[in-house]
Amino acid sequence: MASTSPAATNGDAAPASYDLVLKLAPHLDRHMIFPLLEFNAGRLKEDEQDKAREILAAKYALLKKTNMTDYVANLYCELEGLKEPPAEYAERRQKVFHQLEKYEQETAKITELLQRDDVVNNLRSDKVANLEFLKKEHEVTLDMVNALYDFGQLQYSCGNYADASELLYRFRVLSTDNDKVSYATWGRLACEILSMSWESAMEELQKVREGIDTRLANNPLAQLQHRTQLVHWALFPLFNYDKAREPLLDLFFNAGFINTIQANSPWILRYLTVAVITNRGRAKNAGVQQKQMKDIVRIVKQEAYEYQDPVTRFVHALCIDFDFEEAQHQLVLAEEVLRSDFFLLAHADDFVDSARHLIFESYCKIHARISLKDLSARLGLNNDDAEKWIVNLIRDTRLDAKIDYKEGTVVMNHPPSSVYQQVIERTKGGFFRTQVLTAAVAR
Amino acid sequence: MSRFFRGGDDSSTDSSSEEEEVYSSEEEEKVKAEDESSSEEESDEEEESEEEEESDSDEEEGPKKKGANRFLQSDDESEEEEEEEQSEDEATTKVKSAKDKRFDELESTISQIQNGQKINDWSLIASEFDKLNRQVVKLQDGSKAPKSYIKAIADLEDFMNETLAKQKVTPKKMNATNARGLNAVKQRIRKNNKDYQTQIDAYRKDADAFMESDDEIPAPKTVSKALRFAEAPVVSAEQQEEDDKGFSTVDSRGKVVQYTPESILKHLRTIIESRGKKNTDRLEQIKVMETLNKVVPITPYQKIRVLQTLISARFDLGAGGAAQMPLDQWKAAERDLASLLEILEKEKDHVVVEGAEEWDDDDKLPTIPEGEKYLKVPGSVVSLIERLDDELTRSLQAIDPHTSEYIDRLTDEGSLYNTIFRGLLYYEHLRKDASLEVPQESLNRIIQRRLDHVYYKPAQVVKILEENAWKQSGDAGKLINILSNYLFENSEGIIRARAMLCQIYFLALHDEYYKSRDLMLTSHLQETIANFDIATQILYNRTLVQVGLCAFRKGLVYDAQNTLQEICGSGRQKELLAQGVMIQRYSQVTPEQERLEKQRQLPFHMHINLELLECVYLTCSMLLEIPLLAQTGSSPDVKKRIISKTYRRMLEYHERQIFTGPPENTRDHVMQASKALAAGEWKKATDFIHSIKIWDLMPNTEDIKTMLAKQIQEEGLRTYLFTYAPFYDTLAIATLSSMFELDSRKVSAVVSKMISHEELAAALDQVTETVIFRKGVELSRLQSLALTLSDKASSLIETNERTLEQKTQGSANAFSRKDNRGGGQRGGRGGARGGARTGGNPQRQAGGTQFTGGALGNAVRG
Structure with missing residues (x-):
């Protein structure tokens, strides 16, 4: 004050x-920053060639490390003004394909197994037992499970989010390596966000959150960092999926997360x-x-x-x-x-x-009395609109107010809160609380 | 013999005694000259060694004083009394020189021993023998013990041997006291006589000749004195002969070794061994070492050792009691430390490490061992530096801060800082080599010292200090940041906490309120501070106060008041900040406690101005309390909330006064301003506050004054509204605005806020620009009582719940407690969540925003 x-x-x-992209970027994944850049580029006007180029360069730098070779090659061409992408991109592309194939083979068996009903039906909630079972019956090795993870990562890097998500899901079912499982969960969250399947994204988000709360409980710094990241990622569902609004707001106002926001990312x-x-x-x-x-x-x-x-x-x-x-x-x-x-x-x-x-x-x-004219100015509306708006508002919110048309004022009626009401308010919970208390004592 | 002398003495006439004097003085000089020429140095040595022995025997005596010796003691005393009588008698008759008297005493003691021998009373002999030894020390002339003494102890030894032999033969037992006496004498005499062995031997060889040599010469002269003086030349003659025999070692040590490099270390060893013993003349030792250090061209190892010992010896001068180290010694120590560091910097292969093994350096000089890079010398540079620092602080504590002496002394801080800095560099250098295994802790300690010297100083001063230290200056804030971050990462416990506090203090001092506050909050020190030592708690309190003052300068009155509350509200600021000792009226303090407390006091230049502190605190309290008083005054059902008890008490006291004169001190000013503010006369209040002189001590005095004026205007408006609301139906905003000289937008904002927080039962009329006060909000007595009752009932339930929860240790979390966000109405930042509500002050809840509490009670007394 x-x-x-x-x-x-x-x-x-x-x-x-007030553009926050630069502040947001460090806490987002490459793939997530991309739409932000895209958006910025879309807002540019015709005459801002320099800026457009800047953004293009940023895009290129951003995606250079991913395996979306074709797109990167195009970007490069655009940036350098070439018609044909240099040969190294073809090479890289070839390499990526090889890798994909390799992983495909490695994971073929396990994928096939997991699609068979008889196998899936035999799986229990116990992961160790599951792995034992698969080992015994179907000769699945740990390496094969880990291959699922690597394959998922590669797919993600190539931009095949849906596939990656599926692979990581399978990996998670089988793996017992806690660290990798939590990475996989993050990975899936990213996949779901990028493929805009908000419902499953929310599920994953919940899982990540639990992981942060429990697994990192004794490492405050890591907890803070993870929370920061989660908060940033959660912005995608928050503003794109209406149903996510309330649970996410709850999440944000949770003591741990609100502290994170205050401390690390205001x-x-x-x-x-x-x-x-x-x-x-x-x-x-x-x-x-x-x-x-x-x-x-x-x-x-x-x-x-x-x-x-x-x-x-x-x-x-x-x-x-x-x-x-x-x-x-x-x-x-x-x-x-x-x-x-x-x-x-x-x-x-x-x-x-x-x-x-x-x-x-x-x-x-x-206020007890407000001039209609003044109010409409304040609301940024013209007189008639304002009047309509106020009437609607009074109806909606059941405000105790009347419009005095002759004077051109809105008259508020503030009933003083009666003493009796106050006493009732204060003593309302008493009985219930006492009962709870007696119950607790009796126990 | 003795009788004879004494007799002669008695008979000597008064007239002759004058002549004696003349003669004796001449004689004395002659003797002295002779003596000196032969062994001046030696005598020093001798004295020292003898003193050692004496102290040894003293120590031995200690335990024996119990038991039988009680009896002996009483014997002793009576004897002494007798003696006194005797000597008194003598004193009345003639004047004797002190030495003569001692001789007489010696004689009488010897005769007592002889008596004891005759009747075989060993307990008497034992006590007399002790006395004898004590006396003889005083009488020692040069290196020689008096003849009679030698004779006595030789005889005594013989007699003792005889007795022992007899004991073996006869079955008859001695009585207990006697036996004990005998044993004591036996032990002591063996030890003692060793020292005089040569003389005793000479005596034994030819007892008569030995004694006669005395007797012959004094004959023509007056008796007793002649004995003494005549003795000397003979003895010295003898001594020269004997030099080749028993005394040679002692002699050569004193004289020859002095300047030879080989034996410096032996010499040092004796000094080290005598350290801490009684009667060691420390100054003398220091002198010896100084010469050692200066004259002898020595190897770095020796130099290092000499300097180390020398510095510690200098520190010993200050040890014991509360007396601080003499100034010249401090300076010398500082110089020595500097030269030690210089050597260490130059001779990179010599390192001083804690916990290195002692070298056996008596015979040969230690060399760098095979396969190792360094010659490790045991010792600790950091301890020396710390000690130097402490000594400066102690001397600053003792000097009256308002004298120029204090300022002179303070200039030494620069050189001290220099030394610390060099020490720090040295340790950093050592740390680079992992093989040395220098503990991290030493480095931490020295960095902490450096930090301690800068954290409370303004940036400019730090800059100068740094410039003087190494001709280079960076940003002071950066320096503090680096130092404290280093400590924060590499240390733990107290040093870590201190580093944190120093940083916060510095930030707060430089108006970085939010940074310092956030650091304070994230440090979580308020929870653990009670477990730290008192010095740290004091630092915590200081930091807290500094943060509070910083908030005030920022104009954040609420935060300032809240932060200062715990320290200033206690009325023990002086103690809590270690800036003076409070007079204890009720609890008695032991001298020990008092001494400790005095030691804890900070030197004056580190003080936070208490008057300014009080002024800030009271002003903040006024700004918060006066509107609150007005509010609670008009509606009695509002729970009585007290922000500052101290302020309230003062206000009440002020109001009780029948006549109030013009304000004299800070407190008066604030009190009168409060009165004016309560009456709505904000201008008068502002005048009072502005006329407080102490504001000049704040940087940007004018800004502070304008800030205060603004606050007073606003709070004045609020107070006015609270006080006069019941008497008005409507109030024009324009009127209010002209009354308080605020623009109407501000007035309506203030009014809106009050309405919105339900502090004021009113509404604004936008059309006519007035405040309309609602009617019918005044409660009847019954109604307000009912409200109070319902309040009490719900608080009763709450208390019950809490009690139960405590009993069940929170397991019965069954009842959902309402989120009681108490008292946060006016911008309270306390996001108070659940939590135990501390009595009457809901703001001080968790929520993570308040950092008071903790170090208080404990910081005062250990």
Whole structure:
């Protein structure tokens, strides 16, 4: 409260300066950065040849190490202005094919086995027993299992995400090597994200999370790093798959993860804030949403010295400083930022709408009488639209408000919370808690 | 014989005694000259060795003093009394020189022994013999013991042998005391007589001649004195003869060895052995070693050894008691240490390592062993440096900080820092060679010392220090960062914690509030600090205070108050920061504790200004407490929340005063400002706060003042609203804005915030730009009582739950407890989750944001 919103000083910076790709990139996989670059390239205008080239070079550098040889070769041609890719690409391509074939052979047997019903039906939940069983009955060796893993990695590197995912799944069923299993889980998560099968991605995400919580419990540093990475990866499902929204928000607000965000990657706050704000009204449980909103306000305030962008400044202005004009100003900026963000593009309208609700809500909470004209200006709408909007809002949120058309005002009615109500509130849980207590004592 | 002398003495006339004096002084000089010419050095040596012996025998005596010796003691005393009487008698009659008196005493003791021999009383003999030995030391003339003494001990030995022989033959037993006395004498006499063996032999050979040689010469002169002086030349003559016999070793050691490289080490050994013993003249030893160091061209090994011993000997001067080391010695030690380091830097094949094996260097000089790169010398450079550092601190503690002497002394810190730095380089060099196995710890210790010298200084000062040390200066912050990071990675326990704290302190000092706070939080020291030693706890407290002050400079009043609360709220700042000893009124402190406490005190230049601290704390408390008071004042049902008890107490005291004069000290200023603020007169409050002089000690005084003025305006507005809300229906924002000189946007923001947090029952009217206060929020007495009752009921349930949970060790986590985010209304950063609520102060919960608690009680007293 001591420091006034620093937003006023540097609020007008260009939206480009809020581009987070560079901050996100270190925590993402190569293959995941690619769509981000693609998106950036797509937003460029005609006259920005230099930048386009820059991005192209970045793309090339990014993919050089992968085995997507054909695509890399094309990129190289484009970058150098050649017609035919140099011979080394053909060579590499040949090599990759060889490798693929080799692994194919190595894993043929086990793949075939796992497709047979009689074998699969004999598998139990005990991995060691499974392996024993396969060894005895079908002469499967550990090397063959590991070959599945390597093959999966190669497939992934070639961009065959679905195949890779399948292979890694099989590997996981059989392998007893805990480290490799957890790598495989990460790998599958990446595959599912890239092939946009969100449901299974969520499953994998859950598995990775459990792994982090249990396996790395006594290695805080690794835990922090893994969590950071997971948080970044989770952005893909968070903004692309509606059903993932709530479990992911729960995940983000989990103590361990929120600490990770605060300590290691405060820029995630932008996404978290947008997710929370757009989630209003959609959430099944209004209480949870309110709590999340409170949390986000708290964290935004705490991290204000480390990270700021129009989105967090909007929250700061609205919920901490109660400076509505500033909030309005930041909202405009935030919209721009959202429209230029890979993840948030689709949610820009949604966000603006929800943010207006938010402004109005807290405005109404504080004011007894509001001029309609002023409000419409504040919401960035014309008079008639604003009136319609407010009527809708009053209906939706069951606010105790009336529009006085003659005066051109909205009149709020704040019933004071009655003392009786307060007493009832405070003593409500008493009986139940006492009962629980007695039960606990009796035990 | 003795009787005869004494008789003569008695009979000597007063008139002649004057002549004696004249004569004797001449004689004395002559004797001395002779003596000196022959063996000045030797006498030193002799004295030393004798002292050793004496102390040896003293030690032996120790345990025997029990039992039978109690009896003997009393005997002793009575005898002494007698003697005293005697001597008193004598003293009344004539004046004697001190030496004469001693001689007389010696004589009487000898006669006592003879008496004892006659009646076979060994216990008497034993005690007298002890006395005799003590006396003879004082009387020793040059290297010679008095004749009579030699005679006595020779006789005694003979007699003892006789007695022992008799004992074997006769079945009759001696009584217990006697037997014990005999045994004691037997042991001691064997030991003692060895030293005088030559003289005794001479005596035995021809007892008469030995004694007579004395008697003849003094005859013409006045008796007793003549004996003494006449004795000397003869003895020296004898001695020269005897040089070839028994005394030769002693002699040559003192004289010849002095300047030969071979025997330096032997010499050192004797010095080392005498270290810590009673009556060792340390200054003398130091002098000897200084000459050794200067004159003799020696090998690096010897040089290193001499310097090591010399430095430790210098430190010994300061040891014992609270007295600090003399200044010149400190400087000399610092120089020696520097030259030691210089040698070590030059002679790369000589290394000083802890735990290296001692060389048997008596006969030949150690050389570098086959197949090894280094000659390892046992010792520890880091310990010497640490000691040097400690001594400086001690002397700074003792000097009055307001004198120029203090400043003079402080300049020595530069050279000390230099030495530390060189030591550090040396250790880093050693560490490079893994074969030496230099423990990491030594390096850590020395780095810690370096850090200790810089962490509390502003960057510019550090820069100068660094520049002086090695003509190169980087960024001070970077330096601290490197040092503490190194320690953090390579050490553990206390050094690690200290490194962390030093870094935090430095950051806080340089206005890096968030960095220092985050570091403080991630260090988790607040949980473990109670387990550390007191010096670290003090450092922790200092760091805490510094972080608090930093928050204040940043304008974060809430955080500042919260951080300073634990230290300043206790009223024991002085003790907690080791900046002075509190007068204990109730608990008695033992002198031991007091001494320890004095030792812990920080030297003045490291102090944090306590007045400034108090001023900051009180100002912060005022800004938080006054609106709170106004709020709780208007609605009695709000739980009484106290932020700072100390502040409240002061305020109450101030209010009780009937007459209040103009403010004199800081406290008065803050109190009067509080009063003005509570009354809504923010301008007056600002004036009071601004007229506090101590703000000048802060950097950017003007910024701080403007910051404070702004805070006062805002808090004044809040206080005003709280206080006068019940008396208004509506208030125009414009009025408020002109009243507090804030722009209307700010006023409405403040009001909005209060409304939103439900601190104020009101609403804004946008059309007319007014605040409308809601009616009917005033509760009747019954209603507020009902509210209180319901509160109490729910807290009762909570307490029960907690008790049960404690009993069952958290296993019965069955009941879902409400997430009690207590008190976080006004920007409380405490994300208080569950957790035990500490009495009355919900902010201080986990949540990871507050780092108070811990080191307090324990830091005060061990």
